[in-house]
Amino acid sequence: MSDPTNPHIKERNTPQWGLYQRENFMKQREGTTPLFNTDPRKLEERAKEKLTEGGWYYASSNAGMSNTHLVNRQAFYRHRLIPNQLIDTNNRSTRTTIFDHNVSAPIGFAPIGINKIYHPTGEAAVAKVAKELNLPYCLSTAGSTSIEKVAAANGPTGTRFYQLYMPHDDELTVSLLTRAWENGFDALILTTDTWQLGWRHDDVATSNYAFYRGFGADLGLTDPVFRSRCLADGIDPDVDIVEASTKWIDSVWHGQAWSWEKIPWLMKTWKEISGGRPFVIKGIQSVADARGCVELGVDGIIVSNHAGRQVDGAVASLDALEKIAQAVGDRIYVMFDSGVRGASDVVKALALGARFVFIGRLWVWGLSIQGEDGVRHVMKSLLADLDILMGVAGYNGVQDFNLDILESDPKNYTLIPEKTL
Numbered sequence: 001m002s003d004p005t006n007p008h009i010k011e012r013n014t015p016q017w018g019l020y021q022r023e024n025f026m027k028q029r030e031g032t033t034p035l036f037n038t039d040p041r042k043l044e045e046r047a048k049e050k051l052t053e054g055g056w057y058y059a060s061s062n063a064g065m066s067n068t069h070l071v072n073r074q075a076f077y078r079h080r081l082i083p084n085q086l087i088d089t090n091n092r093s094t095r096t097t098i099f100d101h102n103v104s105a106p107i108g109f110a111p112i113g114i115n116k117i118y119h120p121t122g123e124a125a126v127a128k129v130a131k132e133l134n135l136p137y138c139l140s141t142a143g144s145t146s147i148e149k150v151a152a153a154n155g156p157t158g159t160r161f162y163q164l165y166m167p168h169d170d171e172l173t174v175s176l177l178t179r180a181w182e183n184g185f186d187a188l189i190l191t192t193d194t195w196q197l198g199w200r201h202d203d204v205a206t207s208n209y210a211f212y213r214g215f216g217a218d219l220g221l222t223d224p225v226f227r228s229r230c231l232a233d234g235i236d237p238d239v240d241i242v243e244a245s246t247k248w249i250d251s252v253w254h255g256q257a258w259s260w261e262k263i264p265w266l267m268k269t270w271k272e273i274s275g276g277r278p279f280v281i282k283g284i285q286s287v288a289d290a291r292g293c294v295e296l297g298v299d300g301i302i303v304s305n306h307a308g309r310q311v312d313g314a315v316a317s318l319d320a321l322e323k324i325a326q327a328v329g330d331r332i333y334v335m336f337d338s339g340v341r342g343a344s345d346v347v348k349a350l351a352l353g354a355r356f357v358f359i360g361r362l363w364v365w366g367l368s369i370q371g372e373d374g375v376r377h378v379m380k381s382l383l384a385d386l387d388i389l390m391g392v393a394g395y396n397g398v399q400d401f402n403l404d405i406l407e408s409d410p411k412n413y414t415l416i417p418e419k420t421l
């Protein structure tokens with residue numbers, strides 16, 4: 001399968017992602033090294049170049065004692081894949097569809113804010129790689145690059161969705177949704193688990209909140225409604241960036257919860273603006289909430305606990321997925337995130353009933369280490385991992401990821417002291 005002249009390559013409808021393994025194995029012979037594998041001195045130099053020290057803490061911190069993060073990872077160990085032998089997987093496909101988009105794999109870029117604290121190229125670099133790999137990209141309301149610039153980087157044919165932190169200002173919400181739609185963001189994802197940041201010790205202890213230092217307000221600073229709100233408060237959004245950023249983040253997030261009563265308004269507003277494109281709720285963890293989404297006519301849910309960053313001591317997102325998929329998986333498009341670190345995690349989530357999986361920290365780390373190249377390396381490696389796993393375990397496509405390929409032990413949460421990844 002490492003043979004680049006393998007005749008099946010031409011027959012497959014997805015690239016032979018697995019060849020990325022070969023490419024990296026060849027590097028020693030070529031006198032180079034795979035990305036991220038560099039001598040420690042260079043790493044030190046790179047650390048000095050970092051835009052802000054805060055990026056590491058912000059990306060790695062979890063709610064409270066990190067118990068939800070830990071259990072997110074442990075849940076994957078309860079399930080084991082059952083490989084099948086002597087299956088002709090030569091023409092296997094990683095391809096799938098999401099909301100009418102034909103994409104390379106059931107893997108997308110989860111919405112992550114303030115990318116410029118990880119690398120100066122920020123969201124544009126990530127959106128560019130997403131387009132190249134034909135994977136969906138989600139832009140966060142807390143992004144550090146405008147809707148318009150991200151759309152340009154993602155290109156006319158990129159599959160992109162807009163993640164909303166809903167302002168307590170309907171006119172501003174409408175303005176954001178209109179801009180998102182006009183710039184090709186084809187589904188709306190409302191995140192409901194973050195009315196306020198969870199209590200994250202490290203960020204609090206180091207006073208690490210980039211928004212209050214002027215990062216992460218670009219969607220607001222480029223918005224006509226938000227700019228008029230700033231001017232009304234005596235803040236010039238072109239000059240007083242720190243004040244404007246503080247106002248932005250305080251007005252879209254902090255302290256005020258929305259409730260179910262608001263959802264029909266948001267859904268109707270988005271459908272009117274977009275001509276009926278999908279509306280998704282992200283952050284669902286209970287069967288009751290999942291059923292609530294079905295009753296309201298929501299198109300999709302992302303079973304997510306925000307990578308364990310919001311509620312400490314909560315259920316593992318994968319365990320929530322199992323129950324939710326059983327209860328409503330045939331009535332709503334179920335997606336999953338939180339804790340995916342490799343292809344076998346992707347396959348397990350799909351086997352448990354998710355139709356699509358989103359990746360967060362993996363690409364953030366790639367971005368931090370080496371910008372656009374780092375994101376590309378991480379995501380191509382994940383695709384190669386998936387391609388190879390399917391080849392060696394006898395799976396030909398997403399249709400093969402079902403409960404038959406899993407052996408699950410409901411009690412066995414292997415208590416590995418997980419390297420906090």
Ligand SMILES: Cc1cc2nc3c(=O)[nH]c(=O)nc-3n(C[C@H](O)[C@H](O)[C@H](O)COP(=O)(O)O)c2cc1C
Binds near residue numbers: 337338340360
């Ligand atoms: C540093 C960081 C920032 C995040 N920012 C956002 C955000 O702006 N909007 C959002 O809906 N989710 C946000 N999330 C949650 C992700 O979208 C996603 O749910 C989570 O990262 C998936 O888990 P994983 O990182 O283990 O893959 C963030 C997560 C991290 C780690």
